[in-house]
Every structure is written in structure tokens, then in C-alpha cells.
Amino acid sequence: MKKMLVLSLTGLVVLGSLTGCVKIDETEETAAETAAAEEAAAADSEGASEGSAEEAAPAEEASKEGSGQVVVYNWGEYLDPEVLDMFEEETGIEVVYEEFETNEIMYPKVATGAIAYDVICPSDYMIQRMIQEDLLQEINFDNVPNIKNIDEEYMKWSEEFDPGNKYSVPYCWGTVGILYNKEMVEEPIDSWEVLWDEQYENNILMQDSVRDALMVALKLKGYSMNTTNEDEVAEATDLLIEQKPLVQAYVIDQVRDKMIGEEAAIGVIYSGEAIYTQRENENLEYVIPKEGSNLWIDSWVIPKNAANKENAEAFINFLCRPDIALMNFDYITYSTPNKAARELIEDEDIRNSTIAFPTSDMLENCETFQYLGDDVDTMYMDYWNKVKSS
Secondary structure, three states: OOOOOOOEOOOOOEEEOOOOOEEEOOOOOOHHHHHHHHHHHHHHHHHHHHOOHHHOOHHHHHHHHOOOEEEEEEEOOOOOHHHHHHHHHHHOOEEEEEEEOOHHHHHHHHHOOOOOOOEEOOEHHHHHHHHHOOOEOOOOHHHOHHHHHEOHHHHHHHOOOOOOOOOOEEEEEEEEEEEEEOOOOOOOOOOHHHHHOHHHOOOEEEEOEHHHHHHHHHHHOOOOOOOOOHHHHHHHHHHHHHHHHHEEEEEOOHHHHHHHOOOOOEEEEEHHHHHHHHHHOOOEEEEOOOOOOEEEEEEEEOEOOOOOHHHHHHHHHHHOOHHHHHHHHHHHOOEOOEHHHHHHOOOHHHHOOOOOOOOOOOOOOOEOOOOOOHHHHHHHHHHHHHHHHO
């Protein structure tokens, strides 16, 4: 959703969908938050070894069996439940299904081997990290022939975090952009620069997240949103401090409701939320600024310790089937990379929506978030704290 994909002061970014479901996305947490998650996962693992079989969680028990099951770990509200029933009926493989709220909650459970999940759905930067740490195994694409339905454009984007597309299959994707009220803004918007326009003082909503907020300023400066150059991050920080008097609020999921209620003129938002807001308020327009933005991708991967690899590949292949991909798109409303599924969308406005399916030109200056390492994460957070405390 994906998500879904920023490091916030609170550690959460909530993405709404057309059905009213939410997806929480983020980048790396602070070192303390990550350490706490890892400690909790380790405790879970130790407790599982000491507890009785009857007390163990279903996913944990299933991960030990290695038979006619597939143990799935996915974002909350991120797959049509009917799809799971259909998969079980058609394949005879039992699905043991567990949900997570953030990449950082998912990561230590996989890294510590607390549970041997067969297939999980992390975000781009987290997949990159897990590949670097040898936590994933390559997919046998002979068992995933429906990969042919995934648009080549998204396979190319995936190479930014999975070189050679060896470990992942794209599931959902989206962008971050500007949502504005056409009745409250004098001219069409095409640049991040409008967020520094004094005529919109107290009418601007910014994301309360270090990577997304700094992304806006870095892109406006012409820098990469994945820069590790401290001078560039410092420049972006100064720009955000300069902007702060104009900002009504730093928020996360509240952007959607505030924009629908016309409590603000302009807000930084995720594309999945923008589609929903337009259904609720016809005065709202979404744009990917010309300087570029974040293009996020959530993908299916198979952990190194998966007990049912072939079943996991069967599950991924099933989700790549056009009719199944369409069901999931209708359920969660985040953009599908499945070109065959898009052709099946009956609503012409959605099928041709440049919010759900922007053109290549609109994505020309976009990037996916990269895993920058703990030291750079700390540096980003230090500068974000300067913005919040200024």
C-alpha cells in the first residue's frame, strides 16, 4: 500500500484505500525502535521453543510441517480474503495467513527465524536489505509462468532494489504526490515549489515522516531522495525549516480526511489515498510534481528458511493470474503492475486513471526508496528533528 513508505516520528504511515481499508508503510525506524522489534522477535522465538505445541501460533506450527501448506505473511487488509479460499480450493494447499503493520515489525521475525514463513510481501527498500543480508532465496520462475502478466516497466523499476529480478515479484505499487483543491488553488500545480507559496499559509499539509518530508525538499533542490551526502540533506532541512511557518500540520492519514473536508488547500499524499479522496470530493486533483517523487513497490519474496518453497511459488503464480490480480485491485485499490488485470478493469475512468496508472513521462524523475544503512538513517533522523524542533 506500501505502505507504504516512510520513516515517521511516530513510525507509522497509514494509507487508506477506496474500500476504507488502510495500509501502513514506512522506511527504517530509529535504532531504538528496530532494536526493540528484534528483541521482541527473539523473545517470541525463545518462547516458542519452550512452549507446548498446543500453545504455538498457527503460523509457527505450520512453518515446521513442510507439507501441504503455505505460510503467508502480508500487510493487513492487503489481499481479498476470497482469493485465499479460491487458492485452497483450486490447489488443495492450505493457507496459513498472518498480517503485519510495518516492514520493521515483519523484518526481525524473518531475520531471527522465529517463524519460517514461506512467502512475505515487503516493500522495495526492505527487500534490498533482506537480499544484502542473505535472508531471501531466488524464485524458480519455471513455477511462476504468470510472471508474464507483470508489465515490463515495473520489472525494470524492481531492479533498483532487486538486480536481475531474482528474488521478487511485484504485487502493488504507487506514488507520492500533491493533492490540491481546484476551488482553493488559483492555478494548476506541477511542482513541489507550491508548498513554499506564502499565499497558502496555514493551508498546507505535510507528511509527518523523515524520508517523505525530506524527499520533497531534496527533489525540489534537484537531489536524489536517496542521497547520502550530508550537505544535501542539510540544504533540504533548511528548506523545510523555511517552509514550516506555512504548514498547517504535519500529519499522516489525516491528509485524506482534511482534504475531503476542505480544511486545507494542498496536501502531500499517497496515490492510493488520492483516488479515494476524488470519489468523496470532486474538487480534488492529484499530481506527481515535475521534479519527481517516490515510486514505491511492494513485492512477494520467499525467505531463505521457507519450508514450502514450491507452494510459495504456486501462491505467487496464482496471484499473478489476471482475474485474481483484478480481485485484489478491486479490494485494496492500490495500483496493480499486472497489465492483463488492468485490461479487465470495467470502469473506464479507473482503467485510464493517471493517478492509478501514471504514464512513463510522469514517472521520469521518480525513484524508489533505497536502504541506506543505520548510520545514514540516524543522520536523516537528526536533521528531521531539527525541522520539528525549529
